[in-house]
Amino acid sequence: MSSMEVTKASAAVLLAGIAFLGSQLIADALVKPKLLEHVAIKIDLPEKGVPAVATAAAPEEPIAVLLASADAGRGEAGVKAQGCVSCHNFNEGGKAGVGPNLYGVIGAPHGHQEGYIYSAALKAKAGPWTFEEMNDWLRKPSAYAPGTKMSYAGLADQKKRADIIAYLRSLSHDPLPLPAAPAQAAGATPAVARVAGAAPAAGTQTAAAQAGAAPAPAPATPPAGAPPAAAPANDSVALLASASPDAGKAATARLGCVACHSLNEGGKNGLGPNLYGVVGAQQGGHAEGYAYSAALKAKGGKWDYAELDKWLLKPSAYAPGTKMSYAGITDPKVRADVISYLRSLSAEPLPLPN
Numbered sequence: 001m002s003s004m005e006v007t008k009a010s011a012a013v014l015l016a017g018i019a020f021l022g023s024q025l026i027a028d029a030l031v032k033p034k035l036l037e038h039v040a041i042k043i044d045l046p047e048k049g050v051p052a053v054a055t056a057a058a059p060e061e062p063i064a065v066l067l068a069s070a071d072a073g074r075g076e077a078g079v080k081a082q083g084c085v086s087c088h089n090f091n092e093g094g095k096a097g098v099g100p101n102l103y104g105v106i107g108a109p110h111g112h113q114e115g116y117i118y119s120a121a122l123k124a125k126a127g128p129w130t131f132e133e134m135n136d137w138l139r140k141p142s143a144y145a146p147g148t149k150m151s152y153a154g155l156a157d158q159k160k161r162a163d164i165i166a167y168l169r170s171l172s173h174d175p176l177p178l179p180a181a182p183a184q185a186a187g188a189t190p191a192v193a194r195v196a197g198a199a200p201a202a203g204t205q206t207a208a209a210q211a212g213a214a215p216a217p218a219p220a221t222p223p224a225g226a227p228p229a230a231a232p233a234n235d236s237v238a239l240l241a242s243a244s245p246d247a248g249k250a251a252t253a254r255l256g257c258v259a260c261h262s263l264n265e266g267g268k269n270g271l272g273p274n275l276y277g278v279v280g281a282q283q284g285g286h287a288e289g290y291a292y293s294a295a296l297k298a299k300g301g302k303w304d305y306a307e308l309d310k311w312l313l314k315p316s317a318y319a320p321g322t323k324m325s326y327a328g329i330t331d332p333k334v335r336a337d338v339i340s341y342l343r344s345l346s347a348e349p350l351p352l353p354n
Ligand code: HEC
Pocket: 079, 082, 083, 084, 085, 086, 087, 088, 098, 099, 100, 102, 105, 109, 110, 111, 112, 113, 117, 118, 119, 120, 121, 122, 138, 147, 148, 149, 150, 151, 152, 155, 164
């Protein structure tokens, strides 16, 4: 009996010991993860921890925003990690492999390497490789150009894609200017602004700069945050005399107009109407066979310089209900360049205003 009690007693002691030890372990286990959590948060904080949340929840950021924080060095590593290098050569003058050489591809026409045999699917794409098109292509080649012979599933991670595009952009003696932020600014949500602000590469930019300024291309007009709204609507008309059709042509590629519009004489309508000869033409009527929105048809006037200026400043404000989904060009100088380029697309350009 007493030995039984001894056993019971020692069992009790043992149990207590185990319980004590157990509670220690549990306490440890409870405390340690807490510590880890703190560390994890501390690591996240310098990067603001926002991007991960934003990418998980939101639709993709515009490529202009992504490129502002993209890194060509990471992109170079990316083309290795993604296996692009097994089919593509990236050095100047490099030979084609399974796929074409990719030096200088950004800004070049689709199917840019001479002598390489492209699929009909890719050859059928008009216009140059803009940042946006490259972004769509790399997201899912088979969706962008059904029937393409590039057997690559696509890269879902928008930041990795932007890094690769930044790398492709760097493969040139004269890299295409980064897309202007103003065109996107109107659509920028606070989340977008935060993501851009959190990016290491954008660390030198101030919030004001991000809200209104292009990363680089137009040093002549230091945009001061508010001017788009404050500036008189037709102020690009005065700039037409000194505008450059060539700069305007480059801008239509950079700003992505070419993704929706053909600009050559007799060119096909795309998402938007062909724009050859639009200056001076009937509003919402000049491209034959194109189904304009009621909003644009209702304008009923001519595309003179002042009307084009207002339209390109903010299509949705000029013709509410328009089907041109484009935020607008906030920089009057860029607007003037684009209009002077559009003006040049004619056998008999409209005289300049005096
Ligand atoms: C399995 C081989 C293969 C892989 C992997 C591959 N590509 Fe391609 N790529 C091709 C082929 C083939 C074409 C030509 C497509 C056509 O003609 O339809 C092409 C075309 C392209 C073009 C268009 C070039 C032009 O001149 O218009 C770009 C840009 C491109 N690839 C980028 C990439 C990038 C970036 C990656 C990695 C993320 C990648 N490719 C991975 C085979 C590949």
